[in-house]
Amino acid sequence: MFWQWFRCNGPVALQRRSRPDLSPGHSHPLPQPGRFRRTRLGLWALLLAALMPALPAAGAQAVPRHPTSSEALHDAGNPPQGGTEDRLGRPTTTPLGSFGGIRYVQYDGVFEGRTSTGRFRVPYRISAPAEPHRSNGTVLVEPPHFGVGLGALNVYLGRDFLFRRGFVHAGVGWSTLGNRILDPSVPGTFIEGGIEEDGARVDDEIITDFAKALSSGGRSMVGKVSRKYVTGFSDSSYPILRLVHAGAAAGVFDLAVPITTEGFDPQADLVAGRFDGKIVIVNSEADDSTNLTDRGVALNRYRFYVVAGSPHVPDPLEAPLDVPFPVRQTTPASFVPALRAHFLQGHDWVRKGSQPPTSTQLRTQDGIIVRDPIGNAITEDRTGRPVPRLPFVELGEARFVSGFVGSYDNVRTVQQLGFSSHEAYAKAFAVEVREYQKARYILPEDAADMRRRAQLCPPLTFTETYRDHYTEFVAIQPCAAAAQ
Structure with missing residues (x-):
């Protein structure tokens, strides 16, 4: 591994x-x-x-x-x-x-x-x-x-x-x-x-x-x-x-799946006939997706997805605790659940012709990312219709900062989010997970893990548990106090 x-x-x-000049x-x-x-x-x-x-x-x-x-x-x-x-x-x-x-x-x-x-x-x-x-x-x-x-x-x-x-x-x-x-x-x-x-x-x-x-x-x-x-x-x-x-x-x-990439325009290559397969690209918010946003010129061959709040290098979670990997506890926001879902969708696209979800993009105005009141980027599909984001981003649990390595701030409690109890929060979180899964941005097994992590340490939220009980969060084990 x-x-x-x-x-x-x-x-x-x-x-x-410095990179040498290239010959023609x-x-x-x-x-x-x-x-x-x-x-x-x-x-x-x-x-x-x-x-x-x-x-x-x-x-x-x-x-x-x-x-x-x-x-x-x-x-x-x-x-x-x-x-x-x-x-x-x-x-x-x-x-x-x-x-x-x-x-x-x-x-x-x-x-x-x-x-x-x-x-x-x-x-x-x-x-x-x-x-x-x-x-x-x-x-x-x-x-x-x-x-x-x-x-x-x-x-x-x-x-x-x-x-x-x-x-x-x-x-x-x-x-x-x-x-x-x-x-x-x-x-x-x-x-x-x-x-x-x-x-x-x-x-x-x-x-x-x-x-x-x-x-x-x-x-x-x-x-x-x-x-x-x-x-x-x-x-x-x-x-x-x-x-x-x-x-x-x-x-x-038959299928190309570049991840966290930038600087190319593969849609032009598809239109020009230089590639006869399908392309599915998954990017973090931190990547420059200017040339990758789906322009609708190759709808039967091209999909592009971007995950709001996610950094270029996410916390992989499964890293052994005795290895102090530098991105541990940096941010719970990750493009990985979406990547796994979209990879299998691309597989079915090749095998059975099943169309993946419509491409997504970050909402922009005059070239600047549009953000919600908490400060998180807004995701929409290629037609401009708002689509679900990661459940904890959608609930506004914190401002999730993208970058090469991510971070987060302004973490909010259950009460600050407007919920009367942790039970009410957990139900709302489950609704957001269901919407994210319905949009086909996460697989059922990853959605189940996400729901479980939101309920590990009442009265803490998903993001608070990541911050304050990282070991239990990774292992998906209830906090000691919550188990009593």
Whole structure:
């Protein structure tokens, strides 16, 4: 898991340098989204560096890195010298346990070959049912984030969420910058093509080559592949949208799910025919969504959702309490419940043609976000109709401040919210949860957890419980005083 990886490895220290100018023939079809992306990279590095003091002591309890096979060591000194055929090297296999009655294994190996710009030899990691026929026929490809690796799998969507539904997850190194390589411990990795970025090599084309290989050489691991999706967040969302813009993702991915992204205009690519799949984007309030707001030009192929009050990096809640992760107790507002709901809606969109909810946006006036009397952003659909927000935002429990890392202030009690009792508050909270679920912005299981957290510590509200009884809030356990 993500937290186990941090215990063992710690964050990657990165030197920030100015980005070199790109030649007209570089492999990235779009320039990077300038200051937004560079600011996020720097902030991620600072955030992860904050973990360093606590990690060495915790590391002794961590799971080890995956073993390196003798074949991999041999191949490291003998990379392919010619030809264009990509190859998934023989993997090591690690049991992952059972999820919803489906046994999963992890395959760690090396993917090597040649893109249109040069040779590569990079790690891959596939998580799939031990019995391939038990998959749902869908492979989710994720390019790793430079700091946290496969965060969509291990943090935002989660293994249990994906695996009990039969998804196959596949990650592959696509850059030599930090953990974009997936596993820096693998010997003999290299990327010769692509472009140079911050002293590293970046080749987006490896991602699509890997996805193609899963349907051929990877069949013994992943089984029959009926659909291929791709997802990434923040830093790892950008190669996805570059591939869409270049036309390289067409015919490869049926669904693209970039998370907390900015600086691109994929709707123009859909209209121009550069991508034939569907795109679902989920952003926090903190992300610059100017180019992403649904303009109605590709209604059968595009959805965009933004979650009011949520920061770029939310509190993941499941972080072990002995790891002092810097976003712990920063804010209860999160885009994650909406992400999980919209991901499954995108899945049904591809499989059955079921339309996801109408895209959402933040209400603005003259380019400025319109806020309610408490100070929270107002959400509406693409037609301008107000839609439900997170229940505790809707009730005005506090002013929820977005940003790279979120915060909140002006926390209000049950009485200040105008309720005669905690019971009356809990009923109103349940109504707001029901409306949020009816709008299809949250799954039933996440809605149930949200309702339970609002009732853990009477007379405290959901937000007060998060602030004052964080351990119980995370574990969804009644406060000691409330249990008496």
